[in-house]
Amino acid sequence: MPRGAGRLSLFLLFTPFLLWIVLLIVLPQIGIGYVSLREKVGINQYEFGLKNYLDFVGEPIYRNTLLRTAWMSILVTACALVIGFPVAYYIAKVAGERSRATLFLMCLIPLWVSDLVRAYGWIVLLRETGVVSSVLLRLGIIGEPVEMLYNDVTVVIGLVYTVILFMIVPLVSTLQGMDNALLEAGYNLGGSRLTVFRRIIVPYAMPGIVAGCIITFMLTAGSYLTPILLGGKNSSWFTEQIYNQFITRYNWEAGATFGVVLLVFTSLVVWVGLWVTGQSLATTVAKD
Incomplete structure (x- = not known):
């Protein structure tokens, strides 16, 4: 194929992807950043400045909600890792070729319905x-119906259920590339199961662990429906603050500011995590 034709084919192949990135991600983020710098001084009169950001810093409830959202998102990510790693290891190294596809299909089933339907499913259960509550009541374990909704534990359970697939997939992809000879060598050299897990499996799976943690953390921090529906009035999630500013108060400048703050803060947490683990985006989400 001539060089010019090859370049044209490559350009046409990546054009839809570039349009998607530019039109749905880059331009909206630029627009949000632009709105966040506007300060309303009169009817249809605006000035540019950092007042919206200063107002955010000066309001403790906004700062505390952001920190609480980050902490809860880290907790959900940790729970998803603890639950998802054994599942991913079984699919990648223990299950046979035929059962592997079935197990993947079972992991995909929750994604067949929307977040709203999944959240209401948890409401029906809890x-x-x-x-x-009805089953426990009939078994005599409890003496009266128990309300299990509208607390942090329920929110964590719902979020873990929602994002765990995004933890399993990168782990399976990474663990499938690990040669079984490495495990055999570890056992032959006298290593226990814990030693092999700590010295061989975890270091090899670290790119998948970091990639899964990045995806699940960002999805959890940006979640809206699950924390609101399962947490109720007791929920304090930063995305709810963004929604209230945009929809309830019609304060687009403050809402845009909160959106930028959430993006910057979560990105900072991700970069700190990469630095602590000694990983980089090139060896995790961009790994060949």
């Missing part, structure tokens, strides 16, 4: 008159 509400005071729900399935779990």
Whole structure:
């Protein structure tokens, strides 16, 4: 194929992807950043400045909500890693070729329905008159119906259920590339299961671990429906603050500011995590 034709084919191949990136990600982010720098001084009169950001810093409830969202997102990511790693290892190294596809399909089933339907499914299970409370009541384990919704534990359970697939997939992809001879060598040299896991499996799977943690953390921090529906009035999630500014208060400048702050803060947490683990984006999400 001539060089010019090859370049044209490559350009046409990447054009939809570039349009998607530019039109749906880059330009909206630029627009949000532009709105966040506007300060309303009158009717349809604006000045540019950092007042919106200063107002955010000066309001403790906004700062505390952001920190709480980050902490809860880290907790959900850790739980997803603890639950997802054994599942990913079984799929990658223990399950046979035929059963591997079935196990992947079972992991994909929750994504067949929307976040809203999944959240209401948890409500049906955990509400005071729900399935779990009714079963426990009939078994005599509890004396009266128990309300299991509207607390942090329920929010964590719902979020882990929502994002765990995005932890499993990078781990499976990484662990499938590990040669079984490495494990055999570890055992032959006298290593226990814990030693082999700590010295061989975890270091080899670290790119997949970091990639899965990045994806699940960003999805959790940006989640809206699950924390609101399962946490109820007791939920304090930063995306709710963004929603209230845009929709309830019609304060687009503050809402845009909160959106930029959330993006910058979560990106900072991700970069700190990469620095602590000694990884980089080139060896995790961009790994060949």
